[in-house]
Amino acid sequence: MFIRKISRWCTLTVLSTSLIACQSTSEQATTRSVTDVPLTVERIYKESEFTSQWLGQIRWLADGSGYTAIEKSEKTKIIKQDDPQAAEKTESMGKDIVFYDPNTLNRQILIFAEQLIPAGKEKPLDIDNYIWSDDRTQVLIYTNSKKVWRSNSRGDYWILNLSTNTLSQLGGKSVKNSSLMFAKFSPDGNKVAYVVDNNIYVETLTNSKITQLTHDAGNGVINGLFDWVYEEEFSIRDGFRWSPDGKNIAYWQLDTAGSKDFIMINNTDELYPTLTKFPYPKVGEENALAKIGIVNLKSAQTTWAKLPHNSREMYVPRMNWSGNSEQVLIQHVNRKQDTNKLYLTNINNGEVDLILTEQEENFLDFYDDAKWLENGTDFIWKSERSGWRHIYKVSRDGANMVNLTQGEFDITDLQAIDEKNGWIYFIASPENVAQRYLYRSKLDGTLSNQRITPEQYSGSNGYQMSPDGQWAIHTHSSFTQPSQKQLIKVEGHQQKHPLMINKKLNEQLATLAKPDHEFFQVTAQDGVVLDGYIMRPADFDASKKYPIIFYVYGEPAGQTAQDKWRGNAYFWDQMLTEQGFIVASIDNRGTPTPKGREWRKSIYGAVGILSSRDQADALKAMAERWSYIDLDRVGIWGHSGGGSMTLNMLFRYPELYKVGISLAPVADQRLYDSIYQERYSGLLTDYAEGYKQGSPITHAKNLQGKLLLIHGTGDDNVHYQGTERLINELIKHNRQFDFMSYPNRSHGIREGEGTTLHLKTMMTNYFNEHLK
DSSP states (O other), X not given: OOOOOOOOOOEEEEEETTEEEEEOHHHHTTTOOOOOOOOOHIIIIISOTTOOOOOOOEEEOTTSSOEEEEEEOSOEEEEOOSSTTSOOEEEEOOEEEEEEOTTTOOEEEEEOGGGGXXXXXXXXXXXXXXXXXXXXXXXXXXXXXXXXXXXXEEEEEEEEETTTTEEEESSOTTOOTTOEEEEEEOTXXXXXXXXXXTEEEXXXXXXXXXXXXXXXXXXTEEESSOOHHHHHHSOOOOOEEEOTTSSEEEEEEEEOTTSOEEEEEEOSSSSSOEEEEEEOOBTTSOOOEEEEEEEETTTOOEEEOOOTTOSTTEEEEEEEEOSSSSEEEEEEEETTSSEEEEEEEETTTOOEEEEEEEEOSSOOOOOOOOEEOTTSSEEEXXXXXXXXXXXXXXXXXXXXXXXXXXXXXXXXXXXEEETTTTEEEEEEOSSOTTOBEEEEEETTXXXXXXXXXXXXXXXXXXXXXXXXXSEEEEEEEETTEEEEEEEEETGGXXXXXXXXXXXXXXXXXXXXXXOEEEEEEEEOTTSOEEEEEEEEOTTOOTTSOEEEEEEOOOSTTOOOOXXXXXXXXXXXXXXXXXXXXXXXXXXXXXXOOSSOHHHHHTTTTOTTTHHHHHHXXXXXXXXXXXXXXXXXXXXXXXXXXHHHHHHHHHXXXXXXXXXXXXXXXXXXXXXXXXXXXXXXXXXXXXXXXXHHHHSGGGGGGGOOSEEEEEEETTOSSSOHHHHHHHHHHHHHTTOOOEEEEETTOOTTXXXXXXXXXHHHHHHHHHHHHHHO
């Protein structure tokens, strides 16, 4: 089926406290004129001319009664100027934590900035994060945070007791700056547990007594946190869990001593080079050994879970308490990642009972915590056992499973569980894989897949729901419409309060010569339907020939053809259309498009091979359909997995792709981390040829077009090492190319003043010079 969606944009105007109006382009034409001023890289990335509104972090309270937010304090202080003639200046006294009633949007300041001023200091603490105790009489303030890999997970923690209005720092008198990790309250709010120097500690709040619960950190052993590869590929950082009764803590221990270190060199920040060294298991190399321990607070003794055949060839990607304080549910996954065994573990003796096994022919590509219902007799679970990703209610012993979302479609996200009223809420889009909508099903299985999002919100919809499922912050956007946010009552999707309408950005959009866009489908050579989008210049003339630039990702971690707002990426693409290019993107097989298990897992053991063929097939089909595509001027670019795909297209299909820009690519799959690459490519011992043929470096000798290769030397994720190996291979075959290294930049190539502007300017110039 050929789907065509004509582009439109929406200007939002607040008509009342509960109504948002949307007007089409033609309706706005009488009030706004299109400017002839072209888009430039400077307007987008230097002057930040097209900045979206930002709502800030919102946190629903556990009882669903409202939400809290961090906002700049209205109180100010005077800053004395060196120049006596200068006018007095003021600055905000920091930030408050405020409460909003969802019914009325009435605002109440719960914590004033001045309450966060430590004794002897003049300024309040900067709030990087905050956590309420269950009774909301205390709040943990996280501040002075430092980056550990991708997130700021190490910092200082302070306790504000609202009953006594006292502020105190955790960690004791000798605590080092920015040394605590993952602090959180015990269920009764009397204690806080945290990690320091890879060991777990508990601090009693009434007397500040600190008890060390683990003592064996060192020589590669870490407790309560994870190594680089677990954090990156299993998306877990916090490595311990309080029991519901507060008497025990279950935690991960990783022995990373068997994993070889990767070393990065920093040549720019000191007089002499400095080194960063960290365990990083590459494909086929030795992983960390993961264990689960349950430490008793009273005895400080740990009971280890007796996982069968546990070794460095196994993973523990998830663990949580099983609806009570007697058992922990542990997920145990083999290195091939095709089998996940769920064990209920007795905390007193470590004995385990197998209750459920998830097994795939190829691989399991997601790991989620089981969501226990309050009585502990059932849990909510996601599985692809039907061929589609669905939500199941599973009995505690695993004997009974009920599919709550039946149908030939994938759910993409579990949103909330409303046990009181018997609903489970989730995101899906059965009719259009580019879009996202909110649905719900009955927990008893009597009603499935009731759509909640009204038809008027065509595009992508996200929901930050209250824990009880009654309220939500609804975010809506589409390909050409910036995000808007509103507070809704979930039942009936009742609009209560507009929160962010992006009026200024929509007005700016109205002054630009809007390119035409459409979502479309083409068919690969074996009949599989591929989805994509295309953008054409505002002054498009179908009788002319146009160069085309493809944006590509193409790996299991991202879908590009989505009907959602992309911010500056959209404006950059629009700028390219103004400069005479057509812009397009295609999702090949293996991407996380919600099209079923077979779609996602068909690339197993041959990452980069079938996917690059799909991309080439799509280009040919598009050129056959649209004669204005100039096959002599085809460009492509991508970052990370998209950088790898760009290389594969230039090297494997040199007759089709003439210009490519590859950012931070995996040039040789054998150099990437074990968890990600082995999941999709298989074990090296079984799929050595697939690794070779799927790696761009193998085909580098075929390069004919223009290649711009870009990498940050401080990339801890996709290592600069791989690009250096690719460079050697290109040199060996006398293949000329252009190259840019960004000193000490990480995988996103963002750090450093002017980096993004420089990068985007270089990319723009490269396409203009070599493709036009």
